[in-house]
Amino acid sequence: MQRLAQYDVSRQFLTRKGQIGAQYIFGLLCAVAMVGLRTIIDLGAPTSGPFALIYPTVLLATLYGHLRAGITALVLTFLWAWYFVLPAPASFAFVDPTDSARVLLNLSCCIVLIIFAEAFRRVAHSTVEQVREAADRRLTLLAELEHRTKNNFALVASMLEIQKHRLADPALHQPLDDAVGRVRTFAEAYSNLDLEHAGQSEVAMASYLNVLLDRLEQAAVPANVELYREIEATTLPREIAVAIGLYLNEALSNCLKYAFPEGRKGTVGVFFHVGEDGWRLTIDDDGIGKALPSDAAGGLGSSLMVAFAQQAGASHSSGPAERGYRAELTTQKTHAEAAAT
Numbered sequence: 001m002q003r004l005a006q007y008d009v010s011r012q013f014l015t016r017k018g019q020i021g022a023q024y025i026f027g028l029l030c031a032v033a034m035v036g037l038r039t040i041i042d043l044g045a046p047t048s049g050p051f052a053l054i055y056p057t058v059l060l061a062t063l064y065g066h067l068r069a070g071i072t073a074l075v076l077t078f079l080w081a082w083y084f085v086l087p088a089p090a091s092f093a094f095v096d097p098t099d100s101a102r103v104l105l106n107l108s109c110c111i112v113l114i115i116f117a118e119a120f121r122r123v124a125h126s127t128v129e130q131v132r133e134a135a136d137r138r139l140t141l142l143a144e145l146e147h148r149t150k151n152n153f154a155l156v157a158s159m160l161e162i163q164k165h166r167l168a169d170p171a172l173h174q175p176l177d178d179a180v181g182r183v184r185t186f187a188e189a190y191s192n193l194d195l196e197h198a199g200q201s202e203v204a205m206a207s208y209l210n211v212l213l214d215r216l217e218q219a220a221v222p223a224n225v226e227l228y229r230e231i232e233a234t235t236l237p238r239e240i241a242v243a244i245g246l247y248l249n250e251a252l253s254n255c256l257k258y259a260f261p262e263g264r265k266g267t268v269g270v271f272f273h274v275g276e277d278g279w280r281l282t283i284d285d286d287g288i289g290k291a292l293p294s295d296a297a298g299g300l301g302s303s304l305m306v307a308f309a310q311q312a313g314a315s316h317s318s319g320p321a322e323r324g325y326r327a328e329l330t331t332q333k334t335h336a337e338a339a340a341t
Contacts, residue, residue: 010023
């Protein structure tokens with residue numbers, strides 16, 4: 001219905017002459033369609049309601065073909081109905097002297113209808129353009145904000161690296177390395193969006209998560225660990241996609257850091273499933289299955305994962321599973337959203 005409301009027969013033509021020609025032709029086609037329908041009706045009800053079909057014809061012609069199409073349809077259909085349908089048929093003469101007033105009244109009503117239909121069409125199209133321009137501006141501002149955010153994260157990471165080199169105590173290097181890693185992860189989450197989904201308000205999660213996993217696999221997954229993935233396709237808003245990417249990175253980093261000590265072999269599975277009631281992200285491993293230090297109450301890793309879950313509008317759970325350890329991010333649609341889909 002939304003596409004139908006925005007339809008314009010002349011929009012596909014680039015030149016002004018082409019647009020005007022399309023409008024006249026559309027008005028002609030509307031008139032021909034009305035004449036055909038009226039001819040069929042005359043088989044069972046001749047001369048009844050001679051001008052009845054003109055109203056919807058000129059309305060549709062004006063809404064989708066502009067004022068020229070409406071006027072074209074009005075002139076052709078009105079003259080045809082007057083000549084062929086209104087008694088006396090095949091003549092502009094009136095059998096009933098009062099028919100002249102009826103013809104004038106119908107013509108006046110059709111003209112009023114065209115004027116209001118054209119005014120409505122212009123307002124509707126103007127509103128749509130304003131909404132589209134506002135959406136484009138928001139997307140541009142969002143892209144600029146994300147670009148600045150990525151640069152700021154990179155700057156913070158560089159400053160932490162400089163601070164680390166100034167510390168003489170090697171024991172202080174590890175906390176700073178962890179902080180640098182997390183900050184760079186934030187920057188990469190926005191960088192992936194810039195590369196794959198620039199200028200888009202919705203993110204294709206299959207490609208986004210696969211690119212993120214490819215980078216993590218190359219940079220952080222050791223040879224003794226096999227990464228398995230199962231990603232279903234869907235689209236989500238950018239801010240939710242970023243939160244899911246950050247959650248995935250934090251959960252996977254914790255898994256690789258603690259689940260396979262001393263070179264133990266194992267498998268990590270990443271599953272992103274989509275159902276009618278929402279989506280679910282699961283990170284499973286078959287490692288030692290112990291609670292991670294990051295899950296300790298008040299731990300930075302646990303706090304980050306809870307924050308990412310809140311940003312994604314989802315719930316976070318993690319803990320030992322049957323064959324190792326599991327972290328899960330789940331969401332459910334509201335009843336209104338489910339009914340809308």
